[in-house]
Amino acid sequence: MTITDIAKLSGVGVSTVSRVINNHPDVKSETREKVLSIIKEYNYVPNNSARILKQSNTKNIGILVKGVFNPFFSAILKNISTSVEASGYTMILQHHNNPNDLDTLVGFIKEKKLQGVICLGGNFIDIKEESFDDLDVAIVLLCVNLKTQKAWNSFSTISIADDIAAYEATRYLIENGHRNIAIMLGDRDDLGVGLIRYEGYKRAIEDNGIEIREDYIIYGEYEVTKAYEKATSFLKENKEVTAIFAISDMMAIGVAKAVVNLGLKIRDDISIVGFDGMDVAKYYEPTITTIKQPKDEMSKMSVDLLFELLNGETQHKHILLDIELVEGNSIKKIN
Amino acid sequence: MTITDIAKLSGVGVSTVSRVINNHPDVKSETREKVLSIIKEYNYVPNNSARILKQSNTKNIGILVKGVFNPFFSAILKNISTSVEASGYTMILQHHNNPNDLDTLVGFIKEKKLQGVICLGGNFIDIKEESFDDLDVAIVLLCVNLKTQKAWNSFSTISIADDIAAYEATRYLIENGHRNIAIMLGDRDDLGVGLIRYEGYKRAIEDNGIEIREDYIIYGEYEVTKAYEKATSFLKENKEVTAIFAISDMMAIGVAKAVVNLGLKIRDDISIVGFDGMDVAKYYEPTITTIKQPKDEMSKMSVDLLFELLNGETQHKHILLDIELVEGNSIKKIN
DNA sequence: GTTAGAATTGGAAACGATACCTAGTAAAGA
DNA sequence: TCTTTACTAGGTATCGTTTCCAATTCTAAC
Numbered sequence: 084m085t086i087t088d089i090a091k092l093s094g095v096g097v098s099t100v101s102r103v104i105n106n107h108p109d110v111k112s113e114t115r116e117k118v119l120s121i122i123k124e125y126n127y128v129p130n131n132s133a134r135i136l137k138q139s140n141t142k143n144i145g146i147l148v149k150g151v152f153n154p155f156f157s158a159i160l161k162n163i164s165t166s167v168e169a170s171g172y173t174m175i176l177q178h179h180n181n182p183n184d185l186d187t188l189v190g191f192i193k194e195k196k197l198q199g200v201i202c203l204g205g206n207f208i209d210i211k212e213e214s215f216d217d218l219d220v221a222i223v224l225l226c227v228n229l230k231t232q233k234a235w236n237s238f239s240t241i242s243i244a245d246d247i248a249a250y251e252a253t254r255y256l257i258e259n260g261h262r263n264i265a266i267m268l269g270d271r272d273d274l275g276v277g278l279i280r281y282e283g284y285k286r287a288i289e290d291n292g293i294e295i296r297e298d299y300i301i302y303g304e305y306e307v308t309k310a311y312e313k314a315t316s317f318l319k320e321n322k323e324v325t326a327i328f329a330i331s332d333m334m335a336i337g338v339a340k341a342v343v344n345l346g347l348k349i350r351d352d353i354s355i356v357g358f359d360g361m362d363v364a365k366y367y368e369p370t371i372t373t374i375k376q377p378k379d380e381m382s383k384m385s386v387d388l389l390f391e392l393l394n395g396e397t398q399h400k401h402i403l404l405d406i407e408l409v410e411g412n413s414i415k416k417i418n
Numbered sequence: 419m420t421i422t423d424i425a426k427l428s429g430v431g432v433s434t435v436s437r438v439i440n441n442h443p444d445v446k447s448e449t450r451e452k453v454l455s456i457i458k459e460y461n462y463v464p465n466n467s468a469r470i471l472k473q474s475n476t477k478n479i480g481i482l483v484k485g486v487f488n489p490f491f492s493a494i495l496k497n498i499s500t501s502v503e504a505s506g507y508t509m510i511l512q513h514h515n516n517p518n519d520l521d522t523l524v525g526f527i528k529e530k531k532l533q534g535v536i537c538l539g540g541n542f543i544d545i546k547e548e549s550f551d552d553l554d555v556a557i558v559l560l561c562v563n564l565k566t567q568k569a570w571n572s573f574s575t576i577s578i579a580d581d582i583a584a585y586e587a588t589r590y591l592i593e594n595g596h597r598n599i600a601i602m603l604g605d606r607d608d609l610g611v612g613l614i615r616y617e618g619y620k621r622a623i624e625d626n627g628i629e630i631r632e633d634y635i636i637y638g639e640y641e642v643t644k645a646y647e648k649a650t651s652f653l654k655e656n657k658e659v660t661a662i663f664a665i666s667d668m669m670a671i672g673v674a675k676a677v678v679n680l681g682l683k684i685r686d687d688i689s690i691v692g693f694d695g696m697d698v699a700k701y702y703e704p705t706i707t708t709i710k711q712p713k714d715e716m717s718k719m720s721v722d723l724l725f726e727l728l729n730g731e732t733q734h735k736h737i738l739l740d741i742e743l744v745e746g747n748s749i750k751k752i753n
Numbered sequence: 754g755t756t757a758g759a760a761t762t763g764g765a766a767a768c769g770a771t772a773c774c775t776a777g778t779a780a781a782g783a
Numbered sequence: 784t785c786t787t788t789a790c791t792a793g794g795t796a797t798c799g800t801t802t803c804c805a806a807t808t809c810t811a812a813c
Contacts, residue, residue, distance in 0.1 A: 096793035128528040133769035135467040157492040340701040362642040366675040431763040468799035
C-alpha cells in the first residue's frame with residue numbers, strides 16, 4: 084500500500100492524497116472524505132522513511148540515559164515520553180555506561196539522525212567549543228556534571244544547584260549537632276553530578292571547621308543492594324559516625340536497612356539524609372529527610388525547551404531550578 | 419555529503435561506494451581503502467532513511483509500555499535497552515495509557531516501521547485472528563493480560579502464572595490464619611494483569627470457604643502515594659481486616675506507611691504481601707513478603723526470543739516462568 | 754597473441770513520499 | 784459574452800540509497 088495505490092483507488096492524483104494526509108487546505112471536502120475513507124479502508128500508513136528522505140525532517144528525539152535507570156530517571160523518562168509522543172515525534176531511547184559521554188552523544192545524534200536530544204545524567208566536563216559545530220540539533224542536558232561554560236551557546240541545561248543542595252543537606256546535619264558525617268556517592272570511577280554534590284558536602288564540612296576525611300566517602304553505585312552492603316561494612320568500622328548523607332533516596336533506603344540490621348536505630352543512632360525527593364523516601368518508615376528535586380518541572384521544562392529550540396523560538400538557556408529540603412523523621416538533634 | 423559526492427571525490431561509481439559501505443566482497447582492496455579514507459575525511463554517514471526506503475529493513479525495535487513506568491518495568495526496560503543496542507538495532511520507546519492496547523500496538527508497528535516489538539503490560543484479551551495478518555513483525559508480549567489462545571501463532575508471550583502466584587500469596591496468608599484479606603489492585607478501569615491476579619486471589623479465598631467481599635478490593639493505581647491514601651481510608655473503615663495483598667511492591671510500601679501512620683504495627687496488626695520482588699521490598703523495614711518475578715530472566719528471554727524470531731530461527735513460543743514466594747517479616751501467624 | 758572466465762566497476766531504475774509548477778473549472782466582475 | 788481570479792487537482796522531478804544488469808579490465812591458459 085503506497086500513496087500511489089491510494090491515489091488510484093480513490094481516483095485522484097498522488098499530490099491530492101499527499102495534501103489530504105498532510106492536511107493541506109486546497110482540497111475539496113468531498114474529495115478529502117473519499118480519500119480518507121479509502122485510507123481507512125485499506126489501513127494505509129504513510130512510509131516514514133520516504134517522507135523523511137524528502138523532507139529531511141526526521142522528527143526523531145533521542146533520550147540518552149547514563150548509568151542506572153533509577154526510579155528518579157524513570158519518572159522523568161515517563162513525563163518526557165508522553166510529551167514527545169504528543170508532539171508527533173518519535174522517541175529513541177539509548178542507555179549507556181560509556182565514560183566518554185560526549186562521544187556517545189555525538190555518535191547517537193549522527194547515527195539516528197536526531198533533531199533533538201535530551202541527556203539524562205553523565206559527565207560533560209570537557210566539552211570542546213567545536214564539539215557540536217557540524218550538527219544542527221537541539222540539545223538539552225539534564226542532571227549532568229558540567230562546570231565549564233565552554234560552548235555555552237551550543238546546548239541548554241536544566242539543573243539544580245547540586246553543590247548548594249549538598250551544602251544545605253550537610254549544613255542541616257551539622258546544625259543538628261552532627262560532626263562525623265559520611266557521604267554516600269555513586270560510582271567511584273564515574274561520579275557525574277556526584278562530584279558536584281561532594282564538593283558541596285566538602286565545603287559545608289570545612290566551613291564548619293570539621294576535618295575532611297576521605298574514608299568517610301562510601302560508594303553505593305546508586306543501588307539499594309550495594310548501598311546496603313557498603314553501609315553495613317562502613318558502619319561496622321566507623322562507630323563514631325552519627326550521620327550518613329546519601330545522594331539518592333534509593334541508596335538512603337539501603338543505608339536505612341543496614342542501620343536496622345546492625346541493631347541500630349535510624350535517627351537515634353544514625354541519622355540519614357537522602358536526595359531526590361522520591362515518593363519512597365516519604366513513605367518509608369521513618370520518613371527520610373531528603374533534598375527534593377522538582378522532577379516534574381524538570382521534565383516538563385526540558386521538553387518544552389527542546390521544542391522551543393526546535394522551532395527556533397528561543398536561544399539556548401541555562402536554567403537553574405530550586406530544590407527544597409524536605410524534613411522527615413530520620414535526623415536526630417544532638418544536644 | 420551524499421554517496422554521490424563520495425563517489426566523485428574517490429573517482430569511482432556510486433555502486434562501488436555502496437559496496438564499500440555495506441562490506442560487499444567484490445571490491446578491490448585498494449579501491450576500498452581509498453573510498454574508506456574519503457568517507458572518513460569528510461565525516462560521511464549514510465542517510466538511514468534512504469537506505470530503509472530501498473531495503474525496507476528498518477532495524478527498529480519498539481518497546482510499548484502500558485501505564486506506569488514503575489521500577490519493575492524500568493529494570494526490565496534497562497536490560498532490554500542494553501541488548502537491543504548491542505545488536506545494532508534502534509530502540510523506539512512509546513508509553514501509552516490507551517485502553518485499546520491492540521490498536522495502539524498495530525499503529526505503533528506500522529507508523530514506526532518496526533521489525534520487532536516488545537509490549538510491557540496491557541490488555542490483549544480480544545486479539546482477533548487477523549489482527550497481525552498483514553504485518554510481518556516479531557511480537558513478544560511481557561506481563562500482559564491475555565487469556566485467549568487466539569492467534570496463538572502470531573506472537574510470543576513471556577509471563578508468569580499470575581493467577582497461581584496470587585493464589586499462592588493469598589493461600590499463604592490464609593495458612594497463617596488470616597481470614598479477612600483485602601487485595602490492592604491497580605487501575606479500576608484498566609486492570610491488565612491485575613485481573614488475572616485478582617482471579618487467583620478470589621479462587622484461594624473461595625477454596626478456603628471464605629466469603630468474597632467486593633469491598634475488599636482497593637485500587638492503588640500502582641503508585642505509592644495513591645496506595646497510601648487508599649489504604650489509609652480503607653483501614654479506617656475495615657477494622658476487621660488483618661492482611662492486605664498488594665499486587666506491586668511499590669503499593670505495598672504505600673500500604674505499609676498507611677499502617678504505621680494509623681498507629682498500627684505492620685505484621686502484628688496488619689500483614690502485608692507485595693508482588694514483584696523489587697529490592698525495595700527486601701530493604702524495607704520490616705522486609706515485605708513478596709512474590710518474586712524473575713525480571714532479569716524475563717527481560718533476557720524476551721530480547722533473545724525477539725531476535726530469534728527476527729532471524730527466523732524459531733516459531734512463536736509461549737513461555738511461563740516460575741515465581742517464588744520470598745518470605746519477609748511482614749506476616750503475622752495468627753494462632 | 755587470443756580468448757575464456759573471473760574480478761571489478763559503472764549506470765540507472767527503483768523505493769515512496771513531497772512540493773513545485775501547470776492546468777482545468779467555476780464563480781465573479783466587466 | 785469575455786476576462787479575471789480563486790479553487791482544486793494532476794504531473795513529475797527529487798530526496799539518497801541499493802541492486803540488477805551490463806560493461807570493462809585483468810588473469811592465465813592455450
